[in-house]
Amino acid sequence: MLHRRRFTLAAATLGAASIAVPLWVRAQQAKIEKPKISIAVGGKAAFYYLPLTIAEQLGYFKAEGLDVEISDFAGGARALQAVVGGSADVCSGAYEHTINLQAKNQVFQSFVLQGRAPQIAIGVSTKNMAGYKTIADLKGKKIGVSAPGSSTNMVANLVLSRGGLKASDVSFIGVGVAAGALTALRSGQIDAISNTDPVMTMLEQKGDVKIISDTRTLKGTAEVFGGPMPAACLYAPAEFVQKNPNTCQALANAIVHGLKWLQTAGPGDIIKTVPETYLLGDRALYLASFDKVREAIATDGMVPSEGPKTALAAIASFDTSVKADKIDLGKTYTNEFARRAKERFKA
16 A cells, blocks of 8 residues: 555656656757758867867767767858858857848858857967057058958958958958968968967967957957957858757757866866867967966857847948848847756756
């Protein structure tokens, strides 16, 4: 009799629990529409995309039932082309691309944030531009960016415009975000560089560049952009997000799981997790770079409420093709998936 009562009580408790199953659990139980998925990224070795690498290396995508193929490109603009062209499903790229795309009547949506600051610094060559004093000195010079049209290019355009120069006053050269960028600057092929870490810290600590603009910290980002600036995220055509909500939820879960891990990860954990090639031959400088950008990494995958406005104001200030009053920021991002993932992982 006692056994039966215990069983009945347990069954009742289970029944009540099943009614109160959180939304994310039900989303997890729902069928993933596209378990085999391709992600295009522009410069995977950069800290800008560290959450993507962590999710991949620690098996978080697989844990969500996804078979993810990541294709690496020289810069965010190239990765975006892969998604627009249909050779990749999702882009791991800069949030501001969703604004630029909408200006061209293409609706893309960010659904989980990886970075809450652009992590991009601009430096002038101490060899080629030893006498540098103001932005005006960059007129006619060659500036290295990850790839033309990428986030590194966008930040350079913004800084140039505030110094009274137009993008056409300089020459932009794609140098990637790894060893090629270091070589281009050190060999004198370029006069200045707009890039991410670890490249910028390596150049800075060796005395190869003088930093003239820095968004690797939240304070520096606010000084350059006037507010919070959402950076790396996973984004896709809005139609893809609508048709594949469970797939997008699984992707968001994996990224937020990675962000949660990064909140407490020590230097040794990072070194053990990322591929050896990411270190660019110098572990100590790689870790010094990580310390510099750590606060710029998102904590919970959510786009800050003021972030999209900051991004739109920045882009519209130098890009005449983007009309601020014509952009519907609500269509450029959703926090729906990140919110569920945040609740699940207590991020």
